[in-house]
Amino acid sequence: xxxxxxxxxxxxxxxxxxxxxxxxxxxxxxxxxxxxxxxxxxxxxxxxxxxxxxxxxxxxxxxxxxxxxxxxxxxxxxxxxxxxxxxxxxxxxxxxxxxxxxxxxxxxxxxxxxxxxxxxxxxxxxxxxxxxxxxxxxxxxxxxxxxxxxxxxxxxxxxxxxxxxxxxxxxxxxxxxxxxxxxxxxxxxxxxxxxxxxxxxxxxxxxxxxxxxxxxxxxxxxxxxxxxxxxxxxxxxxxxxxxxxxxxxxxxxxxxxxxxxxxxxxxxxxxxxxxxxxxxxxxxxxxxxxxxxxxxxxxxxxxxxxxxxxxxxxxxxxxxxxxxxxxxxxxxxxxxxxxxxxxxxxxxxxxxxxxxxxxxxxx
Amino acid sequence: xxxxxxxxxxxxxxxxxxxxxxxxxxxxxxxxxxxxxxxxxxxxxxxxxxxxxxxxxxxxxxxxxxxxxxxxxxxxxxxxxxxxxxxxxxxxxxxxxxxxxxxxxxxxxxxxxxxxxxxxxxxxxxxxxxxxxxxxxxxxxxxxxxxxxxxxxxxxxxxxxxxxxxxxxxxxxxxxxxxxxxxxxxxxxxxxxxxxxxxxxxxxxxxxxxxxxxxxxxxxxxxxxxxxxxxxxxxxxxxxxxxxxxxxxxxxxxxxxxxxxxxxxxxxxxx
Ligand SMILES: Nc1ncnc2c1ncn2[C@@H]1O[C@H](COP(=O)(O)OP(=O)(O)OP(=O)(O)O)[C@@H](O)[C@H]1O
Ligand SMILES: [Mg+2]
Numbered sequence: 001x002x003x004x005x006x007x008x009x010x011x012x013x014x015x016x017x018x019x020x021x022x023x024x025x026x027x028x029x030x031x032x033x034x035x036x037x038x039x040x041x042x043x044x045x046x047x048x049x050x051x052x053x054x055x056x057x058x059x060x061x062x063x064x065x066x067x068x069x070x071x072x073x074x075x076x077x078x079x080x081x082x083x084x085x086x087x088x089x090x091x092x093x094x095x096x097x098x099x100x101x102x103x104x105x106x107x108x109x110x111x112x113x114x115x116x117x118x119x120x121x122x123x124x125x126x127x128x129x130x131x132x133x134x135x136x137x138x139x140x141x142x143x144x145x146x147x148x149x150x151x152x153x154x155x156x157x158x159x160x161x162x163x164x165x166x167x168x169x170x171x172x173x174x175x176x177x178x179x180x181x182x183x184x185x186x187x188x189x190x191x192x193x194x195x196x197x198x199x200x201x202x203x204x205x206x207x208x209x210x211x212x213x214x215x216x217x218x219x220x221x222x223x224x225x226x227x228x229x230x231x232x233x234x235x236x237x238x239x240x241x242x243x244x245x246x247x248x249x250x251x252x253x254x255x256x257x258x259x260x261x262x263x264x265x266x267x268x269x270x271x272x273x274x275x276x277x278x279x280x281x282x283x284x285x286x287x288x289x290x291x292x293x294x295x296x297x298x299x300x301x302x303x304x305x306x307x308x309x310x311x312x313x314x315x316x317x318x319x320x321x322x323x324x325x326x327x328x329x330x331x332x333x334x335x336x337x338x339x340x341x342x343x344x345x346x347x348x349x350x351x352x353x354x355x356x357x358x359x360x361x362x363x
Numbered sequence: 364x365x366x367x368x369x370x371x372x373x374x375x376x377x378x379x380x381x382x383x384x385x386x387x388x389x390x391x392x393x394x395x396x397x398x399x400x401x402x403x404x405x406x407x408x409x410x411x412x413x414x415x416x417x418x419x420x421x422x423x424x425x426x427x428x429x430x431x432x433x434x435x436x437x438x439x440x441x442x443x444x445x446x447x448x449x450x451x452x453x454x455x456x457x458x459x460x461x462x463x464x465x466x467x468x469x470x471x472x473x474x475x476x477x478x479x480x481x482x483x484x485x486x487x488x489x490x491x492x493x494x495x496x497x498x499x500x501x502x503x504x505x506x507x508x509x510x511x512x513x514x515x516x517x518x519x520x521x522x523x524x525x526x527x528x529x530x531x532x533x534x535x536x537x538x539x540x541x542x543x544x545x546x547x548x549x550x551x552x553x554x555x556x557x558x559x560x561x562x563x564x565x566x567x568x569x570x571x572x573x574x575x576x577x578x579x580x581x582x583x584x585x586x587x588x589x590x591x592x593x594x595x596x597x598x599x600x601x602x603x604x605x606x607x608x609x610x611x612x613x614x615x616x617x618x619x620x621x622x623x624x625x626x627x628x629x630x631x632x633x634x
Contacts, residue, residue, distance in 0.1 A: 057534055076537070077537040078537050078540045083539065086531055088531060090535040092550060103541075107539055155539065155540060
C-alpha cells in the first residue's frame with residue numbers, strides 16, 4: 001500500500017484496547033513534515049497512549065502508523081527515528097547532564113568524543129553549558145526540562161514527541177518555555193508532536209491542533225479554526241470560554257438559520273448541514289463577540305439585566321440574565337471606549353451579537 | 364511543652380525494657396571482645412592487656428587448622444555470594460520487569476520461603492538430596508548449599524531497590540536508541556547497584572557464619588571457620604576462640620557499615 005511519504009506521521013484507523021477497555025477508538029490523522037502539531041484533550045482521553053504508540057512503547061491493536069511513508073509497527077523503539085521528552089523527564093539519575101545528552105548519540109554508534117562534542121553544542125542551544133557536569137538531582141525543574149529536551153534533540157530525530165513537558169513548571173517559566181520550544185522547532189525543522197491538556201498552550205504554540213476526547217478525535221485544524229469554528233459542542237466548550245445554548249431550528253434558507261432559544265428568544269446565524277427544521281442543535285457564542293448597549297442598535301438585540309461584573313485585568317466579565325433568567329456571559333475589553341460599555345449591576349441593557357459570532361453545531 | 368500523646372517513650376517500663384534488651388544483646392559480645400585481650404589463659408580472670416591470643420591464632424598450635432578453615436570460609440563466601448547475587452539480580456529483573464505473569468505471587472513466595480523454613484530442616488533436606496544423587500560430601504557440596512540458601516537473602520535488598528526504579532528510565536534508554544541489553548547494562552544495572560551490593564554483602568555474611576547446614580553437608584576433614592570454632596570449643600573454651608570471634612565480629616561490623624554507606628550513597632541517585 002503506498003502512502004504519502006511527505007507526511008511525517010500517518011495514523012490510519014488506529015485502535016488501542018487494553019483488555020476490554022478501548023483507550024483509542026479508530027483514530028486517523030496525518031501530521032505534516034516540519035509541523036508543530038498538538039494533541040489536546042482532557043485527562044484520560046488517550047493522548048499519551050497515541051504518543052506511546054508512535055514512540056513504539058505500546059503496540060497498535062488495529063490499524064497502522066506510518067512514518068514518512070514507512071509502516072513502523074514492526075520497529076522496536078530504538079530503531080525508530082523518533083525521540084521523546086517524557087512527562088516526568090526520566091533523566092538518568094546516575095549520569096551527569098552531558099552524559100545524559102550524549103547517551104542517544106553514543107547508542108547510535110558515535111564515538112565518545114564526537115557524541116560529547118555534539119551534546120555540548122546542544123546544551124549551548126538550550127543555554128545549559130554551565131551545568132554540564134551536574135547530576136539531574138542538582139537542577140531546578142526548568143533546567144531538568146531543558147536537559148530532557150536537549151537529550152531528545154541530540155540524536156536528531158525526524159519526529160520529536162513531547163508529553164506535557166511544561167506541566168510541572170510555574171506559569172512564568174511555562175510561558176518562556178513555550179516560546180523557546182516554538183523557536184527550537186523552527187530552528188531545527190524537526191516535526192514536533194506536543195501533548196497538552198492546556199488549551200491556551202495549544203492555541204499559542206501549534207501549527208495545527210487535534211482535539212481529542214474519550215479516545216476519539218473531535219476536530220483537527222489550526223488554532224483559529226478550532227476556536228472560531230468548533231466542530232461540536234465538546235470542542236466549543238473545551239477551547240476557551242463560551243456561552244452554550246440548546247436551540248431549535250425554526251426555519252432556514254440554505255445560508256442562514258433562524259434559531260430559537262429555550263426561553264423563546266430567536267437569533268439568526270449561519271446554517272449548518274445536518275440540521276433540519278424543527279431539530280435541535282447547539283449554539284456557541286464567545287463572550288468577547290457580544291457588546292452591551294444602553295439603546296437598541298439592531299432589531300435582533302436581546303434585552304437583559306446585568307447581575308454581576310468581574311474585573312479581570314484585561315477585561316470585565318459581565319454576567320447577565322436574559323428572559324426567564326437565562327444566563328449569558330459577555331466580556332468587555334478594558335479601554336476608554338470599553339469602559340463606557342460596562343453597566344452597573346441591575347441595569348437593563350441591550351446585547352448585540354456580532355454577525356458571524358453565533359456558531360451552530362449539530363452535536 | 365505538652366508531651367505528645369502517642370510518644371512510645373511515655374509508656375511505663377519503656378526505659379527498663381530497652382536497657383534489658385541492650386544488655387542481653389551486647390554484654391556477652393563485650394565480654395568476649397574484652398577477654399580476647401586477656402593476658403591469662405583463663406577465660407574468667409583478668410590479668411592485664413595482651414595480644415597473646417591473637418598471636419596464638421596465627422602462629423599457635425591450632426593455627427594451621429584455623430588458617431585452612433578461614434580460607435575455605437572466605438573462598439566459599441565469595442563464590443556463593445557472587446553466584447547467588449547474580450541469580451537474585453536476574454530473578455528480580457524477571458519478577459519486577461517481567462510484567463504480570465501467572466504464578467507471580469507463587470514465584471515470589473517460592474523465592475522468599477526458605478527464609479522461614481527452620482534451618483535444621485533445610486540442612487537435613489540438603490544432606491538427603493546430596494546423598495540421593497550420590498554426591499560426595501566436600502567443599503563443593505558446601506558451596507552448592509550456600510549458593511542455594513543465600514539466594515533469598517541476596518534477592519530481598521535487590522528487589523526492594525528495583526521496586527523503587529520506575530520503568531520510564533529503561534523506556535527513555537530504548538527511546539534513545541539503546542538495545543534491550545544496553546538499557547539493562549547502562550541504565551537499570553547502575554541504578555540497581557546499591558541493592559546489588561547490599562545483597563552481596565548480606566549473602567557473604569550469611570555464608571561466612573553459617574554453621575548448621577555446613578556442618579551437615581561438609582565432608583569429613585573439611586572445615587569452615589564456624590565448624591572449626593565449634594570443634595575447638597568442644598575441647599574447652601580457650602581465649603584464642605575469643606580472639607577469632609572478635610575478629611569475625613569486627614569484620615561483620617565493617618561489612619555492615621559498608622552496606623549502610625552504600626545504600627546511603629544510593630539515596631543521592633535515587634530516581
Ligand atoms: N496500561 C494500561 N492499561 C489499562 N488502561 C490504560 C493503560 N494505560 C492507559 N490506560 C487508560 O487509557 C486511557 C487513556 O490514557 P492516557 O494515558 O493516554 O491519557 P492522557 O490523555 O495522556 O491523560 P493525561 O492528560 O492524564 O496524561 C485512560 O483511561 C487510562 O486509564
Ligand atoms: Mg498523559
